Every structure is written in C-alpha cells, then in structure tokens.
Amino acid sequence: MSPLREKILSTASHLFQTQGINSTGVDTIVAAAGTTKMTLYKYFRSKENLILEVLEEGHKDFQAWLSEKLNSNTSQPSEKLQKLFDFIEEWVTSPNFRGMGFIKASAEFPSEDSPVHQLSSEQSRQFKQYISSLAHEAHIQDADGLALQLSLLFEGAVQAEQMIRGSGAMTYAKKAAKILINGAATH
Template identity: 50%
Template sequence: MSLNLQEKILRAASELFYSQGIRATGVDAIVKAANTTKMSLYKYFMSKDDLVLAFLHKRDEDFRGWFVDQVDRKADTPKAKLLAVFDVLDEWMATPKFRGCAFINATAEFPLAGNPVLQVSAEFYDHFRRYIADLAEQCGSKSPESLALQLSLLLEGAIVSEQMKRHSGSAEQAKQAAIILIEHSIIDIPDTSLPTSNPGEQQ
C-alpha cells in the first residue's frame, strides 16, 4: 500500500531523527528525503517540534506493539516472558540499523524538565515498566513495581552499553542478573497438593 504524503514525511523524518539525531537533522534534509517541499511539510506539521513529537509518538506505538508481540511469540508464561524480554532486546540490538533507544537519545538531546520531548520519552518508559510490572505480578512477585524498575534499569543499561560498544553481550549479562532478581522476588507458594500430617497424630 502506497503512503500518503504526510506518512512519507513522517517516515523520512523518523529515519533521519533515529539515525542522525534530532538536532542534527534539519528540515531541508527531511523534505529532500521525502521528495517534497517545505510548504508541504508545514501543511501537515506546523513546526519541526511537532514533527519530532509525531515521530516519538509513532515510535512509542510501533515499538511497544512489536516488542510485546515478539515476547509473546517466544514465551507463554509470565515468568518466561520476563526473561524473553531480554532475548528480544538482544535480537533488536543485533540489527544493523540499531542506534540505541530513540527515547533515551531524545532525552539526551532535550534534557530540560518540562520539555515535551522529555515528557513523551518518560511516558514511553512508564508504559514499558507497567508492562513489566503486570508480568511480575502475574508470576507472583512480592513487589512487582520494584522488580519492574530493576529489570527496566537492566534493559536501559544494556541498550546504552550496546550503543557504546557493539556486540558487547550486554543483553545476555543483563538477563543473567534478571534471573537472580526474579527468583528473589517471586513468592514461594506451598504445594497444597501434598498431604500434611498433624504432629500429634504421628506414631
């Protein structure tokens, strides 16, 4: 299916923002990549700032949907999915076009509190941690919110490490740390299927 002009502009901008950086990408480069004009760009996006936010919102929607789908394909229990998160991360980071996390990168470029770019980036990780927390709760974590934060920090650290040095093995190392955190966090539930005896009844 062919893209309409608005979609072409957003796709071209998204590719440039992710590969080259937001501040380093000018409107001239975007219109050239989209084979259009500035007039057409500003018809759909009132400013470059609006285009940046559209890029981040689209990235949020597409990436989280893709990521969850990949995890679901690899695992069918909440605990297995918590670990599959790191396998999907590893596969994504191994792709040639990997340039780190778009939201971490955007935050580094727009770090001031209250900046809309920072807010959208923070919302992405809020949603992602909620997804991890839900899985943690389903597998019996004593503190799903804390576990979600711990695992998210491992994921974010692995991404930055891989961005700084490719093929660093950071995802696998993060997964090994995650195994320890998950096992420590899960509540031990007694097996009620086993018969119990009253000490006073023993002969």
C-alpha cells in the same frame, strides 16, 4: 495515510537516531525524504510536532511487537518475564532497529518544560509499568522494584549498545536480568 507523510516520518526517525534530533535540520529531512519543506509543514505543524509523532510511532511499534511476541510465544506469566529480555535483544539486534527514541530524546531535551521531554519520560514510565504488570502476573512480591531494576538494565544496555556498537552489552544485560528475576521470584 498519505505515503509522503509516512516517508517523512520514517526518514526523520532514521536521521534523528543516527545524527541526533537537534542536529538534524528540517532541510536535511526533506532532502533525504525526497520532498520539500512546504509538504512537511503541510503534514506537521512544526518540527517539535514531527519529533513527537516520530516518538509516538516508534513507541507504539515497539510495544505492539513486544506484546505480540510475548503473547504468541509463551503461555505462563513466569515464562513471559523470563523471555522478555530475549525478545528485547531480538528487537535491538534486528537490522531495521532504529533505536529506542525515548531514551535519547529525554537526554537531548533535558528541560522538564519541554513537551518532548514530557512524552519520552511518559513512555519510559509506560514501559516500566508494562514490565511491572508482567512481574505482578508472575506473582512476584516486589513487582515494581523488579520492574525498575529491569528497566534500568534495559535503558543502560540500549545506550551502551549504541555508544559502542557490538559491545555485547545486551548479552550481559540479559544474563543479569535472569539473575534478578530468579532472585525476586524466590522471595
């Protein structure tokens, strides 16, 4: 991959997170990345295309990191579910955390026709599906229900944590998650 392409992607990702997607112009991105519009439009068909690639890369990175973390640090399926939120907290509070793109993207692109909205809602669905599969392996009866509840907590916490940095939302989300997991396991 071209290093300039990567630079544009990471710069855009950072700006989208801190300034918002719609309020970040292409000119701002290329200036911050130390390149020009011509180069950006060589690698990306349009701004929308760039947004989609930023979202995809961010989601892939997170999913890869999370499943690797779970697979190498736990053995039992029930243990994975228990440690899920510990690792999520680790991700969210890590210094290079650039936000969960799909959460904000769906808010900035509320129209269901928008490809950006479609991709981010698909990613949200995928994440919920992943939690559900963990719950299923741990032989939880209503695995989908628990997965939905945990993803609600997760999305709410990420948003709150970004709204007021250091609000401790993730800590309480973690506690709530453990209560819900234990409650679902005893049925």
